[in-house]
Amino acid sequence: MLYIGPHVSISGSISFALDRARELGATGFAIFTKNQRQWKSPALKDEDIASFKAKMKSYSYSKAAILPHAGYLINLATPDEELREKSLNLFLEEARRIDELELELINIHPGAYKEGSVEDGIKRSAAMLDEVLERHPNIKVALENTAGAGTILGSSFEELEKILSNIHASDRVGFTLDTAHLFGAGYDVKADPDKVLDSFFSIFGADKLYGMHLNDSKVPLSSNKDRHDNIGLGLIGKDAFMQIVKRKEVQNIPLILETPNEELWKAEIATLLGN
Ligand SMILES: [Zn+2]
Numbered sequence: 001m002l003y004i005g006p007h008v009s010i011s012g013s014i015s016f017a018l019d020r021a022r023e024l025g026a027t028g029f030a031i032f033t034k035n036q037r038q039w040k041s042p043a044l045k046d047e048d049i050a051s052f053k054a055k056m057k058s059y060s061y062s063k064a065a066i067l068p069h070a071g072y073l074i075n076l077a078t079p080d081e082e083l084r085e086k087s088l089n090l091f092l093e094e095a096r097r098i099d100e101l102e103l104e105l106i107n108i109h110p111g112a113y114k115e116g117s118v119e120d121g122i123k124r125s126a127a128m129l130d131e132v133l134e135r136h137p138n139i140k141v142a143l144e145n146t147a148g149a150g151t152i153l154g155s156s157f158e159e160l161e162k163i164l165s166n167i168h169a170s171d172r173v174g175f176t177l178d179t180a181h182l183f184g185a186g187y188d189v190k191a192d193p194d195k196v197l198d199s200f201f202s203i204f205g206a207d208k209l210y211g212m213h214l215n216d217s218k219v220p221l222s223s224n225k226d227r228h229d230n231i232g233l234g235l236i237g238k239d240a241f242m243q244i245v246k247r248k249e250v251q252n253i254p255l256i257l258e259t260p261n262e263e264l265w266k267a268e269i270a271t272l273l274g275n
Pocket residue numbers: 069109144
């Protein structure tokens with residue numbers, strides 16, 4: 001089955017995310033587990049956790065259809081000791097929330113190495129992932145590919161492979177492919193989405209695709225920029241997305257819309273689901 005839906009707000013209570021997703025006809029969705037721009041947030045309340053789990057059951061959302069996104073403050077590859085400590089603590093806190101909600105996946109960016117060598121950055125990113133995976137044996141990490149500006153890691157399949165090969169618990173690490181980031185990084189998902197996916201699968205195998213972010217792009221191929229657009233309104237175009245959702249490898253994994261105009265989400269979901 002296709003698990004398609006947007007990144008919904010947790011405003012008011014994390015359990016409201018499920019109502020928002022259901023209202024849109026979403027069969028899957030993404031959330032932040034806390035305010036994504038703050039280092040500290042109050043702990044999840046027991047009643048909110050209970051309500052989240054009850055709604056998962058009554059609305060028939062399985063954990064396989066939900067792809068929480070880690071906060072933007074975390075930099076897995078930072079060379080700065082203090083920032084590393086803060087990033088690790090925040091990532092551990094988010095992993096704890098995934099456990100509390102009885103979810104499994106967490107989507108995170110590979111980080112930016114800032115200075116020094118790419119190789120050292122890759123090692124730092126892999127080491128922090130291992131630290132969190134070791135302390136949270138029930139979570140799986142979906143590393144998101146990036147558009148690749150500056151020292152941001154993860155814009156090529158080769159680099160993602162290097163990160164993976166440095167992780168001990170690599171059996172619990174896979175990838176989220178963001179179509180806008182692919183396009184920005186030079187993978188032409190407009191011209192031939194099947195070819196891009198096939199080249200990913202030839203390196204990693206189908207079971208390493210943990211999820212996708214289905215976003216059109218406001219910026220051109222190989223721009224190394226990250227500007228999302230709604231499906232069909234950007235430079236990738238609707239046909240590519242319709243082709244992607246036909247692939248058997250994208251069945252039963254979360255396919256998330258991170259498109260800017262929420263007014264269009266309902267229609268985007270219906271179109272992609274073929275309704
Ligand atoms: Zn992301």
